[in-house]
């Protein structure tokens with residue numbers, strides 16, 4: 001009898017830039033999706049070997065465990081400054097920070113604005129989940145008006161607690177920014193768009209075209225106090241209207257990049 | 260090399276350049292700004308990294324990042340700026356990466372003023388940032404010594420993977436003196452094996468100050484203490500003047516020590532057997548040496564430009580064996596040699612009690628100097 005071998009096609013495998021270890025994130029958390037997208041981009045661009053990541057303080061404090069590239073761990077909010085120090089000494093390496101909304105838009109507001117303003121050739125992956133995840137669900141600068149958190153138990157009252165910080169809009173105003181966009185991680189189509197944006201952000205850096213940031217609308221079902229499915233719906237219903245997905249700054253040089 | 264007339268701040272900056280500093284981060288603050296300005300011209304011209312940060316908070320974290328690459332790095336500031344750096348410093352200590360800091364101390368607390376002071380002693384020598392750590396702290400008393408200690412600071416930082424402070428005051432920073440700069444050393448081309456520089460085909464590295472398991476943090480704290488023990492055994496530095504037969508020994512560091520030396524010389528001219536002990540390493544502090552001195556000398560006079568922050572360390576060394584008196588000028592005022600001479604002559608005449616607080620005795624004597632009325 002003659003047998004013919006069926007060609008084997010790999011349709012899914014772990015990126016080599018992603019470590020093969022169990023996750024500490026809650027089931028359903030979108031941090032894991034963001035990690036995977038970054039790792040896939042590192043693989044595709046073949047830059048793992050010359051990439052240095054800067055982890056934040058927040059749920060992703062252990063981000064360095066999940067990537068196989070070099071990493072350092074910053075003080076809360078200071079990742080853009082630490083990344084600046086590394087990149088200035090090693091300009092031919094790829095340096096990225098991974099930051100939550102408390103880390104970046106609250107305690108680290110000064111560092112991120114100035115890194116963008118200087119046009120540092122860094123890539124920032126910004127996880128906006130509208131809450132302080134790690135410390136148990138307190139109000140973040142990105143918490144929506146009326147949103148209940150453990151430190152805004154009656155909902156965020158903008159009269160006394162101020163308005164949400166729109167980081168993509170804010171940073172896009174700076175001349176040093178080459179590429180600033182907002183994407184979301186709530187469904188496959190948006191996840192694919194997020195990956196493209198992450199790729200373009202790293203390309204911006206590799207081509208020396210200035211500061212790049214991808215804001216990723218994310219979920220924290222644990223501290224939002226709802227199920228995983230509900231959290232995805234909540235993101236779509238409430239976060240996207242407040243934080244529209246879009247390209248806020250694409251400099252002409254970045255727009256001309258062929259990926 | 261020959262001697263030239265050099266301003267302290269610029270001398271320290273150029274000494275760092277010649278010691279092969281690869282990256283400098285800073286923020287303007289008097290009285291250290293000339294250091295930053297010098298670096299802004301020199302480092303880019305040499306193809307090295309200079310960056311004026313948006314704040315001292317950012318500057319110290321840039322330093323932290325650059326230090327993680329294994330590069331020779333340095334930062335400088337003055338007191339209020341150093342306060343802002345304490346967070347980053349604690350992370351640097353916890354990550355065990357080498358850095359050099361220069362603090363050109365000024366009058367405080369708060370905004371204070373821009374005149375010379377030694378008020379940061381406790382903040383720097385005894386910590387400042389959170390957690391257990393021990394920076395090496397070196398205190399120059401002349402422009403030449405500021406140069407030499409700056410160069411030494413880089414070597415010690417790398418030898419022990421430690422924070423090394425050079426603490427000058429506004430006086431050392433602003434003063435012009437003849438001094439000799441070291442020859443230019445080449446910038447390093449090899450980096451330590453712990454450095455984070457991209458894995459580049461080798462094993463990956465990561466650096467952090469996290470030890471989430473207390474048992475691991477305990478080991479890390481213990482390891483840092485082991486390193487500190489080696490520092491204590493090997494890096495004590497001080498200078499003695501006229502101590503062979505001194506009956507009254509003045510103890511002072513930096514500018515206070517330098518001025519005390521003039522007073523001691525004048526006291527000798529008047530037949531008083533005075534001497535000077537000038538700690539150069541404030542941390543590790545020369546505890547054993549001071550204890551030895553307390554066996555030969557009869558009385559101590561501690562002179563500082565703060566309210567007696569080093570005095571506590573001197574008392575720890577002397578353990579109540581001989582009487583100590585204290586003299587200080589505060590808030591940016593530098594003592595005159597004659598003030599210290601008067602103290603030496605007074606101590607030569609008077610009995611000083613072994614008991615009691617030297618600081619409080621000084622406050623009483625000092626009140627009329629500032630027209631203080633109770």
Ligand SMILES: Cc1ncc(C[n+]2csc(CCOP(=O)(O)OP(=O)(O)O)c2C)c(N)n1
Nearest residue numbers: 057058059076100101102103131132133134
């Ligand atoms: C100086 C300092 N202040 C406060 C904290 C406590 N802290 C740890 S994580 C965190 C908030 C993190 O929230 P976010 O950046 O939104 O990240 P997430 O956990 O939501 O991903 C805070 C306040 C800290 N570690 N350091």
Ligand code: SF4
Nearest residue numbers: 025026029059133220
């Ligand atoms: S607390 Fe929230 S952000 Fe943190 S891992 Fe859990 S779901 Fe994710």
Ligand SMILES: [Mg+2]
Nearest residue numbers: 100101131133
């Ligand atoms: Mg968050």
